[in-house]
Amino acid sequence: MFELLPPLNDRNLPWMDTIHPIVVHFVIAMALISVVFDLIGRFGRRPALFEVSFxxxxxxxxxxxxxxxxxxxxAGLASPYGEASTILNLHSTLGWSLAGVLALLSGWRYVIRSRDPLQLPPAFLGAGALLSVLVVVQVLLGNQLVWVYGLHTVPVVEAVRAGLV
Incomplete structure:
Protein backbone atom coordinates (compact mmCIF):
# COMPACT_ATOMS: atom_id res chain seq x y z
CA MET A 1 0.00 0.00 0.00
CA PHE A 2 2.83 2.46 0.82
CA GLU A 3 4.18 2.10 -2.72
CA LEU A 4 1.06 3.98 -3.91
CA LEU A 5 2.16 7.06 -1.99
CA PRO A 6 4.50 9.58 -3.61
CA PRO A 7 8.12 9.58 -2.39
CA LEU A 8 9.11 12.05 0.31
CA ASN A 9 11.13 15.08 -0.79
CA ASP A 10 14.04 16.84 0.95
CA ARG A 11 11.57 18.32 3.47
CA ASN A 12 10.23 14.84 4.27
CA LEU A 13 6.90 15.64 2.62
CA PRO A 14 4.98 14.03 -0.26
CA TRP A 15 4.22 17.51 -1.67
CA MET A 16 6.44 20.48 -2.54
CA ASP A 17 6.26 22.40 0.75
CA THR A 18 4.34 22.46 4.01
CA ILE A 19 0.66 23.18 3.45
CA HIS A 20 -0.38 23.48 7.11
CA PRO A 21 1.21 26.93 7.66
CA ILE A 22 -0.38 28.28 4.49
CA VAL A 23 -3.89 27.28 5.55
CA VAL A 24 -3.38 28.13 9.21
CA HIS A 25 -2.46 31.72 8.38
CA PHE A 26 -6.01 32.17 7.05
CA VAL A 27 -7.36 30.85 10.34
CA ILE A 28 -5.13 33.17 12.38
CA ALA A 29 -6.02 36.24 10.34
CA MET A 30 -9.75 35.56 10.16
CA ALA A 31 -10.14 34.64 13.83
CA LEU A 32 -8.24 37.69 15.05
CA ILE A 33 -9.84 40.13 12.61
CA SER A 34 -13.24 38.79 13.65
CA VAL A 35 -12.50 39.87 17.23
CA VAL A 36 -11.19 43.25 16.02
CA PHE A 37 -14.35 43.86 13.97
CA ASP A 38 -16.49 42.91 16.98
CA LEU A 39 -14.66 45.42 19.15
CA ILE A 40 -14.86 48.18 16.54
CA GLY A 41 -18.52 47.37 15.87
CA ARG A 42 -19.40 47.43 19.56
CA PHE A 43 -17.38 50.40 20.80
CA GLY A 44 -17.39 52.38 17.56
CA ARG A 45 -21.14 51.87 17.23
CA ARG A 46 -20.78 50.33 13.79
CA PRO A 47 -23.00 47.23 13.96
CA ALA A 48 -22.54 46.55 10.23
CA LEU A 49 -19.11 45.17 11.18
CA PHE A 50 -20.82 42.39 13.16
CA GLU A 51 -21.80 40.81 9.83
CA VAL A 52 -18.20 40.95 8.58
CA SER A 53 -17.04 39.47 11.86
CA PHE A 54 -19.56 36.63 11.64
CA ALA A 75 3.29 16.23 12.09
CA GLY A 76 3.35 12.49 11.42
CA LEU A 77 6.11 13.03 8.86
CA ALA A 78 8.08 15.55 10.93
CA SER A 79 10.46 13.32 12.94
CA PRO A 80 10.43 15.57 16.02
CA TYR A 81 13.40 15.26 18.34
CA GLY A 82 13.98 16.17 21.98
CA GLU A 83 11.65 18.82 23.36
CA ALA A 84 10.13 19.32 19.90
CA SER A 85 7.89 16.27 20.36
CA THR A 86 6.43 17.70 23.57
CA ILE A 87 5.78 21.05 21.88
CA LEU A 88 4.34 19.32 18.81
CA ASN A 89 1.93 17.33 21.00
CA LEU A 90 0.87 20.50 22.83
CA HIS A 91 0.47 22.31 19.50
CA SER A 92 -1.71 19.47 18.16
CA THR A 93 -3.86 19.34 21.29
CA LEU A 94 -4.35 23.09 21.32
CA GLY A 95 -5.18 23.00 17.60
CA TRP A 96 -8.00 20.54 18.16
CA SER A 97 -9.16 22.60 21.16
CA LEU A 98 -9.18 25.75 19.03
CA ALA A 99 -11.30 23.94 16.46
CA GLY A 100 -13.83 23.19 19.18
CA VAL A 101 -13.73 26.76 20.50
CA LEU A 102 -14.19 28.19 17.01
CA ALA A 103 -17.09 25.83 16.31
CA LEU A 104 -18.77 26.76 19.59
CA LEU A 105 -18.25 30.48 19.02
CA SER A 106 -19.59 30.19 15.46
CA GLY A 107 -22.70 28.42 16.73
CA TRP A 108 -23.16 30.95 19.50
CA ARG A 109 -22.62 33.80 17.07
CA TYR A 110 -25.20 32.32 14.69
CA VAL A 111 -27.78 32.30 17.48
CA ILE A 112 -26.91 35.89 18.47
CA ARG A 113 -27.12 36.97 14.82
CA SER A 114 -30.48 35.22 14.38
CA ARG A 115 -32.00 37.00 17.39
CA ASP A 116 -30.63 40.51 16.82
CA PRO A 117 -27.87 41.14 14.26
CA LEU A 118 -27.27 44.66 15.61
CA GLN A 119 -26.40 43.65 19.19
CA LEU A 120 -23.45 41.77 20.62
CA PRO A 121 -23.38 40.75 24.30
CA PRO A 122 -20.28 41.57 26.35
CA ALA A 123 -19.85 37.88 27.16
CA PHE A 124 -19.20 37.19 23.49
CA LEU A 125 -16.50 39.87 23.46
CA GLY A 126 -14.92 38.11 26.44
CA ALA A 127 -15.01 34.82 24.56
CA GLY A 128 -13.36 36.60 21.64
CA ALA A 129 -10.59 37.77 23.96
CA LEU A 130 -10.08 34.17 25.12
CA LEU A 131 -10.00 33.05 21.48
CA SER A 132 -7.34 35.66 20.73
CA VAL A 133 -5.15 34.47 23.61
CA LEU A 134 -5.44 30.84 22.47
CA VAL A 135 -4.56 31.82 18.89
CA VAL A 136 -1.50 33.77 20.04
CA VAL A 137 -0.28 30.85 22.18
CA GLN A 138 -0.82 28.49 19.26
CA VAL A 139 1.15 30.80 16.95
CA LEU A 140 4.03 30.92 19.45
CA LEU A 141 4.13 27.12 19.64
CA GLY A 142 4.04 26.77 15.85
CA ASN A 143 6.80 29.35 15.45
CA GLN A 144 8.92 27.48 17.96
CA LEU A 145 8.51 24.24 16.02
CA VAL A 146 9.71 25.87 12.80
CA TRP A 147 12.17 28.55 13.89
CA VAL A 148 13.74 26.83 16.92
CA TYR A 149 13.49 23.12 16.07
CA GLY A 150 13.39 23.44 12.29
CA LEU A 151 10.76 20.80 11.61
CA HIS A 152 10.40 20.19 7.87
CA THR A 153 13.45 22.30 7.04
CA VAL A 154 16.05 20.74 4.76
CA PRO A 155 19.02 20.86 7.19
CA VAL A 156 17.05 19.24 10.02
CA VAL A 157 15.56 16.57 7.73
CA GLU A 158 19.06 15.78 6.43
CA ALA A 159 20.42 15.58 10.00
CA VAL A 160 17.61 13.24 11.07
CA ARG A 161 18.10 11.03 8.01
CA ALA A 162 21.87 10.88 8.72
CA GLY A 163 21.17 9.92 12.34
CA LEU A 164 22.78 13.08 13.73
CA VAL A 165 19.69 14.13 15.67
Missing amino acids: WNLLVATVAIFVAIIFGQIE
Whole structure:
Protein backbone atom coordinates (compact mmCIF):
# COMPACT_ATOMS: atom_id res chain seq x y z
CA MET A 1 0.00 0.00 0.00
CA PHE A 2 2.83 2.46 0.82
CA GLU A 3 4.18 2.10 -2.72
CA LEU A 4 1.06 3.98 -3.91
CA LEU A 5 2.16 7.06 -1.99
CA PRO A 6 4.50 9.58 -3.61
CA PRO A 7 8.12 9.58 -2.39
CA LEU A 8 9.11 12.05 0.31
CA ASN A 9 11.13 15.08 -0.79
CA ASP A 10 14.04 16.84 0.95
CA ARG A 11 11.57 18.32 3.47
CA ASN A 12 10.23 14.84 4.27
CA LEU A 13 6.90 15.64 2.62
CA PRO A 14 4.98 14.03 -0.26
CA TRP A 15 4.22 17.51 -1.67
CA MET A 16 6.44 20.48 -2.54
CA ASP A 17 6.26 22.40 0.75
CA THR A 18 4.34 22.46 4.01
CA ILE A 19 0.66 23.18 3.45
CA HIS A 20 -0.38 23.48 7.11
CA PRO A 21 1.21 26.93 7.66
CA ILE A 22 -0.38 28.28 4.49
CA VAL A 23 -3.89 27.28 5.55
CA VAL A 24 -3.38 28.13 9.21
CA HIS A 25 -2.46 31.72 8.38
CA PHE A 26 -6.01 32.17 7.05
CA VAL A 27 -7.36 30.85 10.34
CA ILE A 28 -5.13 33.17 12.38
CA ALA A 29 -6.02 36.24 10.34
CA MET A 30 -9.75 35.56 10.16
CA ALA A 31 -10.14 34.64 13.83
CA LEU A 32 -8.24 37.69 15.05
CA ILE A 33 -9.84 40.13 12.61
CA SER A 34 -13.24 38.79 13.65
CA VAL A 35 -12.50 39.87 17.23
CA VAL A 36 -11.19 43.25 16.02
CA PHE A 37 -14.35 43.86 13.97
CA ASP A 38 -16.49 42.91 16.98
CA LEU A 39 -14.66 45.42 19.15
CA ILE A 40 -14.86 48.18 16.54
CA GLY A 41 -18.52 47.37 15.87
CA ARG A 42 -19.40 47.43 19.56
CA PHE A 43 -17.38 50.40 20.80
CA GLY A 44 -17.39 52.38 17.56
CA ARG A 45 -21.14 51.87 17.23
CA ARG A 46 -20.78 50.33 13.79
CA PRO A 47 -23.00 47.23 13.96
CA ALA A 48 -22.54 46.55 10.23
CA LEU A 49 -19.11 45.17 11.18
CA PHE A 50 -20.82 42.39 13.16
CA GLU A 51 -21.80 40.81 9.83
CA VAL A 52 -18.20 40.95 8.58
CA SER A 53 -17.04 39.47 11.86
CA PHE A 54 -19.56 36.63 11.64
CA TRP A 55 -18.42 35.58 8.17
CA ASN A 56 -14.75 35.76 9.13
CA LEU A 57 -15.46 33.58 12.15
CA LEU A 58 -17.36 31.08 10.02
CA VAL A 59 -14.59 30.81 7.41
CA ALA A 60 -11.98 30.48 10.19
CA THR A 61 -13.99 27.60 11.63
CA VAL A 62 -14.05 25.73 8.33
CA ALA A 63 -10.40 26.52 7.57
CA ILE A 64 -9.13 25.27 10.93
CA PHE A 65 -10.31 21.76 10.12
CA VAL A 66 -8.41 21.85 6.82
CA ALA A 67 -5.36 23.15 8.70
CA ILE A 68 -5.68 20.35 11.26
CA ILE A 69 -5.87 17.67 8.56
CA PHE A 70 -2.66 18.87 6.92
CA GLY A 71 -1.10 19.57 10.31
CA GLN A 72 -1.70 16.00 11.48
CA ILE A 73 -0.27 14.55 8.26
CA GLU A 74 2.76 16.81 8.36
CA ALA A 75 3.29 16.23 12.09
CA GLY A 76 3.35 12.49 11.42
CA LEU A 77 6.11 13.03 8.86
CA ALA A 78 8.08 15.55 10.93
CA SER A 79 10.46 13.32 12.94
CA PRO A 80 10.43 15.57 16.02
CA TYR A 81 13.40 15.26 18.34
CA GLY A 82 13.98 16.17 21.98
CA GLU A 83 11.65 18.82 23.36
CA ALA A 84 10.13 19.32 19.90
CA SER A 85 7.89 16.27 20.36
CA THR A 86 6.43 17.70 23.57
CA ILE A 87 5.78 21.05 21.88
CA LEU A 88 4.34 19.32 18.81
CA ASN A 89 1.93 17.33 21.00
CA LEU A 90 0.87 20.50 22.83
CA HIS A 91 0.47 22.31 19.50
CA SER A 92 -1.71 19.47 18.16
CA THR A 93 -3.86 19.34 21.29
CA LEU A 94 -4.35 23.09 21.32
CA GLY A 95 -5.18 23.00 17.60
CA TRP A 96 -8.00 20.54 18.16
CA SER A 97 -9.16 22.60 21.16
CA LEU A 98 -9.18 25.75 19.03
CA ALA A 99 -11.30 23.94 16.46
CA GLY A 100 -13.83 23.19 19.18
CA VAL A 101 -13.73 26.76 20.50
CA LEU A 102 -14.19 28.19 17.01
CA ALA A 103 -17.09 25.83 16.31
CA LEU A 104 -18.77 26.76 19.59
CA LEU A 105 -18.25 30.48 19.02
CA SER A 106 -19.59 30.19 15.46
CA GLY A 107 -22.70 28.42 16.73
CA TRP A 108 -23.16 30.95 19.50
CA ARG A 109 -22.62 33.80 17.07
CA TYR A 110 -25.20 32.32 14.69
CA VAL A 111 -27.78 32.30 17.48
CA ILE A 112 -26.91 35.89 18.47
CA ARG A 113 -27.12 36.97 14.82
CA SER A 114 -30.48 35.22 14.38
CA ARG A 115 -32.00 37.00 17.39
CA ASP A 116 -30.63 40.51 16.82
CA PRO A 117 -27.87 41.14 14.26
CA LEU A 118 -27.27 44.66 15.61
CA GLN A 119 -26.40 43.65 19.19
CA LEU A 120 -23.45 41.77 20.62
CA PRO A 121 -23.38 40.75 24.30
CA PRO A 122 -20.28 41.57 26.35
CA ALA A 123 -19.85 37.88 27.16
CA PHE A 124 -19.20 37.19 23.49
CA LEU A 125 -16.50 39.87 23.46
CA GLY A 126 -14.92 38.11 26.44
CA ALA A 127 -15.01 34.82 24.56
CA GLY A 128 -13.36 36.60 21.64
CA ALA A 129 -10.59 37.77 23.96
CA LEU A 130 -10.08 34.17 25.12
CA LEU A 131 -10.00 33.05 21.48
CA SER A 132 -7.34 35.66 20.73
CA VAL A 133 -5.15 34.47 23.61
CA LEU A 134 -5.44 30.84 22.47
CA VAL A 135 -4.56 31.82 18.89
CA VAL A 136 -1.50 33.77 20.04
CA VAL A 137 -0.28 30.85 22.18
CA GLN A 138 -0.82 28.49 19.26
CA VAL A 139 1.15 30.80 16.95
CA LEU A 140 4.03 30.92 19.45
CA LEU A 141 4.13 27.12 19.64
CA GLY A 142 4.04 26.77 15.85
CA ASN A 143 6.80 29.35 15.45
CA GLN A 144 8.92 27.48 17.96
CA LEU A 145 8.51 24.24 16.02
CA VAL A 146 9.71 25.87 12.80
CA TRP A 147 12.17 28.55 13.89
CA VAL A 148 13.74 26.83 16.92
CA TYR A 149 13.49 23.12 16.07
CA GLY A 150 13.39 23.44 12.29
CA LEU A 151 10.76 20.80 11.61
CA HIS A 152 10.40 20.19 7.87
CA THR A 153 13.45 22.30 7.04
CA VAL A 154 16.05 20.74 4.76
CA PRO A 155 19.02 20.86 7.19
CA VAL A 156 17.05 19.24 10.02
CA VAL A 157 15.56 16.57 7.73
CA GLU A 158 19.06 15.78 6.43
CA ALA A 159 20.42 15.58 10.00
CA VAL A 160 17.61 13.24 11.07
CA ARG A 161 18.10 11.03 8.01
CA ALA A 162 21.87 10.88 8.72
CA GLY A 163 21.17 9.92 12.34
CA LEU A 164 22.78 13.08 13.73
CA VAL A 165 19.69 14.13 15.67
